[in-house]
Amino acid sequence: MKAVLCKEWGLPESLVVEEIPGRAPQAGEVLIDVHAAGVNFPDTLIVQKKYQFQPELPFVPGGEVAGIVKAVGPGVTDCKPGDRVMGSFTWGGYATEAIVQEERVVPIPDGMDFVTASAFVLAYGTSLHALKDRAALAAGETLLVLGASGGTGIAAIEIGKALGARVIAVASSASKLELCARHGADACINYAEEDLRERVKAIAGDKGVDVVFDPVGGAYSETAFRTLAWNGRHLVVGFAAGEVPRLPLNLPLLKGASVVGVFWGNFLRRDKQVARQHMADLLALYRSGKVRPPVTQTYPLEQASLALRSVMDRRAMGKVVIVTQAQ
Numbered sequence: 001m002k003a004v005l006c007k008e009w010g011l012p013e014s015l016v017v018e019e020i021p022g023r024a025p026q027a028g029e030v031l032i033d034v035h036a037a038g039v040n041f042p043d044t045l046i047v048q049k050k051y052q053f054q055p056e057l058p059f060v061p062g063g064e065v066a067g068i069v070k071a072v073g074p075g076v077t078d079c080k081p082g083d084r085v086m087g088s089f090t091w092g093g094y095a096t097e098a099i100v101q102e103e104r105v106v107p108i109p110d111g112m113d114f115v116t117a118s119a120f121v122l123a124y125g126t127s128l129h130a131l132k133d134r135a136a137l138a139a140g141e142t143l144l145v146l147g148a149s150g151g152t153g154i155a156a157i158e159i160g161k162a163l164g165a166r167v168i169a170v171a172s173s174a175s176k177l178e179l180c181a182r183h184g185a186d187a188c189i190n191y192a193e194e195d196l197r198e199r200v201k202a203i204a205g206d207k208g209v210d211v212v213f214d215p216v217g218g219a220y221s222e223t224a225f226r227t228l229a230w231n232g233r234h235l236v237v238g239f240a241a242g243e244v245p246r247l248p249l250n251l252p253l254l255k256g257a258s259v260v261g262v263f264w265g266n267f268l269r270r271d272k273q274v275a276r277q278h279m280a281d282l283l284a285l286y287r288s289g290k291v292r293p294p295v296t297q298t299y300p301l302e303q304a305s306l307a308l309r310s311v312m313d314r315r316a317m318g319k320v321v322i323v324t325q326a327q
Helices: 041-048 114-118 121-134 151-162 174-182 198-206 220-226 251-253 264-270 272-287 303-314
Strands: 004-005 016-019 029-039 063-070 084-088 098-103 106-107 142-145 166-171 187-190 207-214 230-238 258-261 295-300 321-322
Touching: 004 303, 016 303, 029 084, 029 114, 029 121, 029 303, 041 166, 041 303, 063 114, 084 098, 084 121, 106 151, 106 264, 106 303, 121 151, 121 230, 121 272, 142 151, 151 166, 151 174, 151 272, 166 174, 166 198, 174 187, 174 251, 187 198, 187 272, 198 220, 198 295, 198 321, 220 230, 220 251, 220 272, 230 251, 258 272, 264 272, 295 303, 303 321
Parallel strands: 142 166, 142 207, 166 187, 207 230, 230 258, 295 321
Antiparallel strands: 004 016, 029 063, 029 098, 029 321, 063 084, 084 106
């Protein structure tokens, strides 16, 4: 099979594309003939040895795929060869074949193409877990989304709206905010041109926002936290800005507010039944038209390094997908 290989820790440009041996699925495993693979920010960290999990070299990066089941290992009962499926893992996706644990395989609904399916599981799974389980976002509350034009940010906007919240999107350009508005944001803030705290106050009033969805970190995390209402919740989703922020602990005290960690991968391992229900709920939202993964750019497998670089530099809007076969 053809695969993108990380042979040494470094930037995306160090990745190579080679033919490597495939393997047969073992007990509980599903072999997928990959048609498309989603690109996510953790993929850019893992090749640099900056992620919390570090595979042995060489390895194939990529955390989510969509394709057709090619073979199943002993004990697999939920899918069979020929089924259209999407799957997720920590690495292994940037290839023409991928092995996925049966419990991490989800049928692709009718009407969803492979490219869209490859951009669905991680962003929407993370966002639903964050907003529903960790923040308990309620109808009528106000949600502030940082990094709102990224794949996870768009998912947070759409899920926030589906849960009945008022959503304020924060991004760095007019074109990014236009994408946010198309996916349901009620108000938009360009932090490159506007004072974030003052604009939030103008939109949300003196009360502030109830929940901050923060996949960015960096300089704006503290500012966003200061916009929280009493009993607000600040969701720590990731650090796309490259900097882990330091928060003065008097702020949570004064606001009666919470800093809430979001680790979707660990949630999947610890609460599999709820995770399965979440995916069923997300697919129902997709069928209803309330969520639509915003794939804005695709790359062939040979240009995987360019795809990762666009995400790493935060130039990409929505979701970027690597295509391994003609769609």
